[in-house]
Amino acid sequence: MQDLVGKAFSDDTATVVIGHSLGSVIAYDLIRQKKITAPGIAGTAVHTFVTCGSPLGISAVRRAMNVAEPELLAMPAHIKWFNVYDPDDVVTGAAGLALGARNVTDIEVDNGNIDPHAALAYLRTRPVAQVATHHWS
Numbered sequence: 001m002q003d004l005v006g007k008a009f010s011d012d013t014a015t016v017v018i019g020h021s022l023g024s025v026i027a028y029d030l031i032r033q034k035k036i037t038a039p040g041i042a043g044t045a046v047h048t049f050v051t052c053g054s055p056l057g058i059s060a061v062r063r064a065m066n067v068a069e070p071e072l073l074a075m076p077a078h079i080k081w082f083n084v085y086d087p088d089d090v091v092t093g094a095a096g097l098a099l100g101a102r103n104v105t106d107i108e109v110d111n112g113n114i115d116p117h118a119a120l121a122y123l124r125t126r127p128v129a130q131v132a133t134h135h136w137s
Contacts, residue, residue, distance in 0.1 A: 016048040016132050020119040021091055024054035029065055031075065049075060050131050051083045052122035057097050073101035082131045084109055088116040 019027035031049065055061045056073060067073065075081040081104045085092040089111070096106030111121035122128060 015045060016050065017046050018050040018052065018123075018128065018132060019054070020052045020122060021055065021117065024051035025056060025061060025065070027051075028054075028056060028073070031079065032065075046079055048131060048134070049079050049081045050128060051081070051097070052119070052128065053085065053089050053091050053117050054083060054097065055091050055093070056083075057093050057095060057100050062100075073097065073104070075103050077103070080131075081105065082107060082127070084122055084125060084127055086111040086116040086121075088113070091117050 017027050017031075019025070027049065028051070031046065059069065062069070062073070081101070083097045083101075083104050084107045085096050086109050087094050096108070097104050098106045107127040109122070109125045109127060110116075111118060111125070115121065
């Protein structure tokens with residue numbers, strides 16, 4: 001899956017990466033493995049990473065990625081990491097990532113009661129639009 005997703009990135013793409021659910025895990029791992037890099041460095045440039053409905057806080061997911069407890073998840077210093085979550089979204093463990101990660105900004109949203117994990121619900125939130133367009137204050 002990483003190879004398939006990684007092929008979508010090139011030197012001309014991806015300054016903002018938005019990953020929903022398992023997509024956030026795949027994108028995080030690509031960044032961690034330096035397959036997606038910083039602006040000005042050879043390879044794909046990323047300056048903002050947005051996780052939505054991410055299961056990265058769940059111990060089983062972290063173990064599958066070989067992230068040992070109590071090691072904190074982390075982004076390189078040049079990448080701003082925003083984690084958008086709905087406390088009613090069971091995939092997130094009903095929590096943000098700040099307790100298990102460094103350099104992450106948790107943003108709580110309300111995606112409604114029908115499907116709080118829906119990708120479209122997350123993408124329609126103001127915080128996702130703001131960070132994707134560099135208007136986060």
